[in-house]
Amino acid sequence: MAGLSIQAARKSFGDTEVLKGVSIDVADGEFTVIVGPSGCGKSTLLRAVAGLEELTGGRILIGERDVTAFAPSARGIAMVFQSYALYPHLTVFENMAFGLRIAKADKDEIARQVKRAADILNIDGLLDRKPAALSGGQRQRVAIGRAIVRQPQIFLFDEPLSNLDADLRVRMRYEFAALHRTLGTTTLYVTHDQVEAMTLADRIIVLRDGQVEQVGTPRDLYARPANIFVAQFLGTPRMNVVPVTVSGATQAALADGRVIALPARAAPLAPGTRLSVGVRPEDIAIGAAPGALPHRIIFIERLGGLATLHLQGPEGSEPLACQLRDDGSLVEGDVVPVQLPPDRLHIFDTDGRALYGEARE
Amino acid sequence: MSAVGRWREARAGWVMSAPALAAIAVFFAIPAVASLFLSFTDFDIYALADSGNLRFVGLQNYQRLVENPLFWKAMGNTLWFVAFGVPFIVTLSLFAAMLVNSRWLAWRPVWRVALFAPYVTTLVATAVVWRYLLHTRYGLVNYLLSLFGVAPIDWLGSPHASLPAILIFVGWKTFGYNMIIFLAALQTVPRELEEAARIDGAGWFMRLRHVILPAIAPTVLLVSVLTVAGMFQLFAEPYVMTQGGPAQSTVTILYFMYEEGFKWWNLGSGAAVAFLLFLCILAVTLVQLRLARKGGAI
Numbered sequence: 001m002a003g004l005s006i007q008a009a010r011k012s013f014g015d016t017e018v019l020k021g022v023s024i025d026v027a028d029g030e031f032t033v034i035v036g037p038s039g040c041g042k043s044t045l046l047r048a049v050a051g052l053e054e055l056t057g058g059r060i061l062i063g064e065r066d067v068t069a070f071a072p073s074a075r076g077i078a079m080v081f082q083s084y085a086l087y088p089h090l091t092v093f094e095n096m097a098f099g100l101r102i103a104k105a106d107k108d109e110i111a112r113q114v115k116r117a118a119d120i121l122n123i124d125g126l127l128d129r130k131p132a133a134l135s136g137g138q139r140q141r142v143a144i145g146r147a148i149v150r151q152p153q154i155f156l157f158d159e160p161l162s163n164l165d166a167d168l169r170v171r172m173r174y175e176f177a178a179l180h181r182t183l184g185t186t187t188l189y190v191t192h193d194q195v196e197a198m199t200l201a202d203r204i205i206v207l208r209d210g211q212v213e214q215v216g217t218p219r220d221l222y223a224r225p226a227n228i229f230v231a232q233f234l235g236t237p238r239m240n241v242v243p244v245t246v247s248g249a250t251q252a253a254l255a256d257g258r259v260i261a262l263p264a265r266a267a268p269l270a271p272g273t274r275l276s277v278g279v280r281p282e283d284i285a286i287g288a289a290p291g292a293l294p295h296r297i298i299f300i301e302r303l304g305g306l307a308t309l310h311l312q313g314p315e316g317s318e319p320l321a322c323q324l325r326d327d328g329s330l331v332e333g334d335v336v337p338v339q340l341p342p343d344r345l346h347i348f349d350t351d352g353r354a355l356y357g358e359a360r361e
Numbered sequence: 362m363s364a365v366g367r368w369r370e371a372r373a374g375w376v377m378s379a380p381a382l383a384a385i386a387v388f389f390a391i392p393a394v395a396s397l398f399l400s401f402t403d404f405d406i407y408a409l410a411d412s413g414n415l416r417f418v419g420l421q422n423y424q425r426l427v428e429n430p431l432f433w434k435a436m437g438n439t440l441w442f443v444a445f446g447v448p449f450i451v452t453l454s455l456f457a458a459m460l461v462n463s464r465w466l467a468w469r470p471v472w473r474v475a476l477f478a479p480y481v482t483t484l485v486a487t488a489v490v491w492r493y494l495l496h497t498r499y500g501l502v503n504y505l506l507s508l509f510g511v512a513p514i515d516w517l518g519s520p521h522a523s524l525p526a527i528l529i530f531v532g533w534k535t536f537g538y539n540m541i542i543f544l545a546a547l548q549t550v551p552r553e554l555e556e557a558a559r560i561d562g563a564g565w566f567m568r569l570r571h572v573i574l575p576a577i578a579p580t581v582l583l584v585s586v587l588t589v590a591g592m593f594q595l596f597a598e599p600y601v602m603t604q605g606g607p608a609q610s611t612v613t614i615l616y617f618m619y620e621e622g623f624k625w626w627n628l629g630s631g632a633a634v635a636f637l638l639f640l641c642i643l644a645v646t647l648v649q650l651r652l653a654r655k656g657g658a659i
Contacts, residue, residue: 052556073562085557089575089657098571099561150561 002063010057035197036207078147117148228352256317278346281323292337400633422633435617454539477537520610546580
């Protein structure tokens with residue numbers, strides 16, 4: 001096994017620059033998820049690591065080896081594709097054995113490796129079947145099995161769960177985590193689904209427009225997003241962000257003129273400074289308190305245990321989303337007091353960068 | 362549904378399929394049955410003038426064919442075209458399609474048009490050009506071969522070289538059509554499959570063998586069946602290039618049928634040739650289908 005280092009990777013397709021100097025380090029044995037909206041370059045980056053795309057600039061190191069110019073099969077990687085990409089005319093066994101057969105491995109060795117992978121994935125009963133006779137989840141396992149058989153230094157996953165239904169996706173997510181615990185192989189996993197990123201990753205890399213927005217543990221990114229993009233990309237419903245103007249040492253005025261308290265750590269801020277204040281829907285509290293702002297409930301999404309309230313303040317104010325335990329007592333049309341707890345607020349400057357009252361990169 | 366309702370529905374079905382059925386009957390079924398019938402008669406130019414001269418002769422036409430050495434010569438030539446021409450043309454078309462489908466090729470649309478162009482050019486005009494290209498002393502083909510030290514070949518004048526010469530011309534003329542069919546099929550091969558094979562370390566040939574060919578197998582079958590039928594019915598190329606010569610070395614079954622029917626006006630005998638040709642094509646196509654089914658292509 002080995003770590004992965006991507007150094008100033010650039011990739012252009014014609015005039016379009018898809019990767020604009022991406023640098024990433026993945027430690028040995030780490031499960032790293034690259035997440036971002038579609039078109040952010042995450043799949044291109046993964047394909048560049050696999051050797052399926054040639055970089056326009058930059059280097060890729062696996063372990064100590066510079067593999068930038070290596071053929072895909074020589075890089076010590078295995079990739080699981082979104083469409084699984086199983087060879088349709090070969091059986092499950094032959095699919096998993098394909099790479100070793102090409103490498104002219106010993107027959108017994110091939111059988112042993114395939115057996116081992118099949119045991120790990122519980123697919124030993126399927127080895128004689130063709131892919132067409134398998135369900136989506138089974139195909140997924142075979143594709144992973146084929147990757148395991150290669151005994152790669154790095155696993156690459158390209159949106160592996162997006163072709164599965166919701167139920168299966170949750171189960172496979174759990175299995176991915178278990179698999180990584182069993183094998184301990186360095187993993188780079190690409191997804192557009194922030195839930196997958198949050199649940200699977202040791203570390204998340206948020207990519208936008210071919211640039212790294214933030215790198216960190218899921219907890220870290222959720223609690224201290226570096227900018228509005230990351231703040232709103234992670235978490236559902238997404239973080240409320242409203243524009244404010246600083247009106248005192250620790251207070252600011254909303255667009256509708258009402259005043260809220262800012263966290264003490266944001267100080268000192270000059271009055272008149274324009275900022276954005278972010279608050280996660282689950283951090284908003286409903287209930288009478290000093291400084292609470294009346295909002296009308298315009299819509300309630302009831303999810304069973306939880307409910308999302310869509311709130312509207314007076315004319316000129318921004319709508320807010322609020323998530324709380326649903327006891328059924330609130331109804332649409334009610335006017336409720338809304339609290340924005342100062343210590344739960346995120347402060348962003350006009351460029352969208354987070355201000356945490358301390359030096360940050 | 363009531364009996365009347367069912368009858369009405371059936372009638373509507375027949376009425377709606379009638380135009381297509383009529384076209385099939387007029388242009389295929391009736392001529393086919395009629396020519397089978399004619400093959401049992403001595404239908405000739407006199408019978409054409411007065412159908413009273415038509416006599417039923419049983420299997421006499423077939424018997425005379427079987428005893429005619431030229432018929433067997435023509436059959437042999439045709440089978441030569443099937444045996445060598447089908448693999449040659451199918452392979453050529455497939456490689457041409459892979460070439461114009463590859464991502465690294467610049468000016469792909471231009472290449473596609475250029476390679477497809479022979480198929481839509483006039484046969485007679487291109488035959489004239491090819492007669493020059495294949496000329497023993499001044500032809501480009503012999504010139505190119507001479508660069509590799511090959512002595513001049515009398516392509517259209519030697520009974521040994523005439524069949525390959527015709528086949529080269531036929532291949533050049535028809536591969537563009539098959540290429541387009543293959544190109545359409547190649548574009549449906551999932552890119553991820555090829556990429557998975559590259560990661561597995563498969564070289565070009567292994568990817569062809571394990572990814573591309575299985576994925577386009579039904580198209581390979583289609584093109585082979587079409588090419589087999591085309592080779593069995595080869596006529597125009599030998600007709601314009603060599604008129605069956607030299608020494609009848611390029612007489613094909615269809616050329617033989619044409620001479621029987623329209624040169625000597627033995628239309629009954631020509632019909633018998635046509636029917637035998639039909640049986641040949643049917644037999645070979647059935648074998649192809651069986652092989653394809655066994656190989657899982659369909």
